[in-house]
Amino acid sequence: MTRYFRLTIPQARTEGDYLTLTPEQHHYLGHVLRLGPRANFIAMNGQGQAWLAELSLDTSQATLIHPLDHAHELPIDLVLCIAILRNNALDQVIHQATELGVQQxxxxxxxxxxxxxxxQKLTRWQRIAQEAAEQSERLYVPKIAAPQAWTEVLKLGDPLSRKYICSLGEQIRPLVNQLADQQATSREIWLAVGPEAGWTETEQELARAVNWEPVSLGSRTLRAITAATVGLGLIANHPIKQP
Amino acid sequence: MTRYFRLTIPQARTEGDYLTLTPEQHHYLGHVLRLGPRANFIAMNGQGQAWLAELSLDTSQATLIHPLDHAHELPIDLVLCIAILRNNALDQVIHQATELGVQQxxxxxxxxxxxxxxxQKLTRWQRIAQEAAEQSERLYVPKIAAPQAWTEVLKLGDPLSRKYICSLGEQIRPLVNQLADQQATSREIWLAVGPEAGWTETEQELARAVNWEPVSLGSRTLRAITAATVGLGLIANHPIKQP
Incomplete structure (x- = not known):
């Protein structure tokens, strides 16, 4: 399989089948990646569309040859809610979540x-998501929302979507069992992971009151960073029954 | 739930119900963790046994009060084989693999x-595994073998164990499907993850020749670090049929 370089381009820069490159993109393709005239690369608009593209002779613009398919996207919209963690741990969570197919x-x-x-942190996270989307050959760049209170986020989303909150405790059902038993009722699945020090009882109660289901990821104590990757991995790899 | 500090102690230091602390352990418990006389902590021998322990009045030794159970250990022996990765990425793989319950x-x-x-790297990895085992309340500290050739590792293990090699390609079956279809034939499950640049065709053929099964972790390209965590998470969370 040929691996092409990938470039995220804002939609406004395409006109018909032509793509005009900014000076930065021109420099990046020609001098950093060393692509020559008529070299192929993949142009993504970050909104779910991508094309096989070919550089022009003077490498200042490109032709969009044909659109690429959605084989690398999940059939569901996966949304991750995660507390802001110490030591820039969210950098890695955002990279891995993007690899695993999250939308938001x-x-x-x-x-x-x-x-x-x-x-600046939000800008940094958005850049990480864009780079990870390019590396993992995704057509979508996940949207990273500005940090906001858990109580505000609880008001969002499709009321029919499945929403799982990672919780500790011996009575909590495993996420895999919840996934196996439930029919999807909407295209959306949400997963929430708390901070290293845990959710407060109130935060968990407020979530349960709006149909978030507490789930566990096994009998060992996982760090938040590991819980996010494993939880998303379980959902992304579970055969989804479409609504 | 009360959370006790955890300390890994070499088995040789216990004598009957008494545990003699090294000067370093004494300093750590008394001065770093600030535990006083008769304070409780958890003593683990790193071999699958742990006790609730109580410091003596002079905090130089401890009494083992009662053994703790295996609730945090997997019912299987999970073994991870992973190529040595750039940028010290194995540090994180070893931490997360320990959280997820690997044995080796x-x-x-x-x-x-x-x-x-x-x-020095091996010593560092072993220290990371020990710290991660304490943090995630495990009774076992995973063994980290000295780095060795893939062809040598292919000779190891219970011949009846399930062995999965993460591979790329549209024809490769998902790991979740393999797990769902197969009866465990031994207590061991192995997972192998290649380097960022991938396995060679020969490395994959040699593995298939000794019953390693190629598996995929979804249709997106995952970095090795993410593949290891997701793969182990899927196995650890899969309901295992005991042989």
Missing amino acids: IYPLLTSRSLPEPSP | IYPLLTSRSLPEPSP
Whole structure:
């Protein structure tokens, strides 16, 4: 299988079958990746569309040859809610979540998570998502929302969607069992992971009150970063019954 | 639930119900964790046994009060084989694999992986596994083997055990389907993850020749670090049919 370089392009830059490259993209393709005239690459608009593209002779623009299919996207819309973690751990969560096919990520402010980060952090997370989408050959770049309170995020989403909150406790049902027993009722599945110090009882009660289901990921204590990757991996690999 | 501090102690240091602390352990419990006389903590021998322990009045030794159970261990022996990755990525793989319940990790030398690391690296990996086992309340500290060639590792293990090699390609069956269809034939399950640049065709053929089954983790391209965590998470969360 030929592996082409991938480039995310804002939709506004395409006109018909032509794609005009910015000076930065021109430099990147020609001087960093060393693509020559008529070289092929993959142009993605980050909104679910991608094309096999061919550089022009002067490498300043490209022709879109044909659209690519959605084979690398999940059949569901997977949404991750995750508390803001110490030591920039969200950088890795966002990279891995993108590899695993998420569509949207909500960084959460919770009682026991870090305070609101600087706006630069959101820009950094969006850049990580874009790079990860290119590396993992996705057509969508996941949207990273601005950090907001868990109580606000609880108001969002399709009321019919399945929503799982990772919780600790011996009575909590495993996520795999919940996935096996349930028919999907909407295209959306949400997963929420709390901070290292855990959710408060109130945060979990508020979620249960709006139909979030507590789930466990096994009998060992996982760090938040591991819980996010494993939880998303279980959902992404579970055969989904379409609504 | 009360959370106790955990300490890994070499088996040789216990004598009957008494545990003699090394000067380092004494310093750690008394001065770093600030445990006082008669404080409780959990003593693990790293071989699958753990006890609730109580510090003596002078905090130089401890009494083992009662053994703890195996609730945090998997009912199977999970073995991870993983190529040595760039940027110290194995540090994180070993931490997450320990959280997920592995018993043994084989760092692999493959055609496309990094060359053999320094011996200090193995010591570092073993320390990470020990810390992760304490944090995730495990009774076992996974054994980390010295790095060795994939062809040597292919000779190891129970011949009846299930062995899965993560592979790319549209014809490869998903790991979840393999897990669902198969009866366990031994207590062991092995998972192998190649380097970022992939296995060679020969490495995969040699594995298939000794009953390693190629498996996929979905239609997206995962980094090795993500593949290891997701693959182990799928096995650890799969309801295992005991042989």
